[in-house]
């Protein structure tokens with residue numbers, strides 16, 4: 001049962017549109033949330049995923065605003081996060097309303113969904129990214145093309161963000177770790193699209209956390225609102241003319257939502273245009289404010305509360321601070337032709353993986369990395385935590401492939417494991433082979449034809465090469 005206090009209820013009553021009732025708001029806030037997931041199309045098509053999981057007792061109900069999103073009913077009490085399919089990155093457990101902002105950001109591209117290279121030159125900024133539900137959704141919408149800069153202020157949450165980006169096979173991402181107020185200054189008018197999924201008071205999440213509003217006090221929000229206003233200004237400055245910004249929160253009050261967008265309009269005047277989201281999906285108008293923002297109250301679509309505004313930058317604005325000096329000492333250099341040839345041959349011969357030619361192979365000491373091309377002009381303008389994916393380490397003789405490369409780059413060859421073998425592999429154990437055969441060296445091991453990682457085939461067993469930090473104590477198996 002959700003715990004509300006009277007201050008909170010009074011504030012909702014003030015902001016709730018007249019066609020919605022307080023009774024429904026309270027009733028839906030007390031109802032458990034429907035379980036929803038998003039299929040990761042970087043790894044599997046939606047149709048194949050539905051086939052795969054229907055056979056395991058799942059049923060699917062499409063989410064109207066996300067082609068890859070589904071409410072699911074599951075005929076077992078398995079912990080979804082411990083299933084092999086989750087660890088393989090085939091899906092992300094994501095609340096339905098949280099899928100709205102990326103859909104709004106890319107709605108003008110929806111008609112060209114099959115043009116897989118339409119984002120090759122596109123730069124997108126996700127200013128407040130962790131744990132990465134929207135970052136990984138955006139990367140999938142971009143089909144790993146172009147550049148996605150994913151920023152997170154909290155150091156511990158950057159780690160979670162990176163784990164999710166790697167699990168989902170994202171390769172077009174550069175991670176940064178800043179207070180996102182800096183983007184307008186460091187990367188002025190650089191991005192075609194910006195998502196600001198802002199830190200907020202989280203009132204919309206009451207259905208997940210009944211205690212979220214126990215001690216709610218309107219006055220506590222002042223600091224958050226100041227941060228939101230500073231961040232939206234920074235987002236707008238970092239946006240190219242003609243580009244769009246999506247501002248979203250899981251807060252319900254006007255102050256953290258509409259007022260923040262109006263603040264931007266006051267600050268930048270005619271350069272700011274609110275883009276109506278009335279047509280984003282059938283019935284979107286039920287949640288639209290007079291400005292065309294989506295204000296999703298829990299009872300409208302039986303979801304968490306959410307707010308989404310789309311804002312277009314229609315003309316140039318003055319930059320507020322001078323361009324910072326370029327930073328030196330970037331530790332990577334471009335790989336030489338011979339190095340590229342050798343590494344390319346290693347990936348081809350060992351794993352039948354063709355390294356993408358629309359990315360840069362970079363070297364740092366003995367490490368080989370694959371950087372998205374679109375990041376190159378930004379090098380030196382700000383510090384990056386991690387760019388693209390690490391491909392391999394050079395050894396005295398040959399290379400050692402990295403797990404994240406195997407998860408991000410597709411290969412037609414694999415060593416298929418059974419349910420029990422896949423479980424053993426993810427628990428970090430070696431796998432004995434019944435028949436002794438000729439050793440095959442490094443092999444990609446897979447489950448249901450989707451890669452799990454790399455093992456060394458020694459003839460009578462598979463030696464486990466799963467990175468230690470990915471080893472699990474528990475794996476949930478469907479019987």
Ligand SMILES: C[S@@+](CC[C@H](N)C(=O)[O-])C[C@H]1O[C@@H](n2cnc3c(N)ncnc32)[C@H](O)[C@@H]1O
Nearest residue numbers: 128129130131132133134153154179180197199
């Ligand atoms: C609503 S959560 C983001 C959720 C994320 N977009 C997702 O979909 O998984 C807001 C995030 O903003 C981060 N944050 C807080 N203050 C920030 C700041 N000044 N700059 C950048 N990020 C900030 C928080 O640590 C938190 O991870």
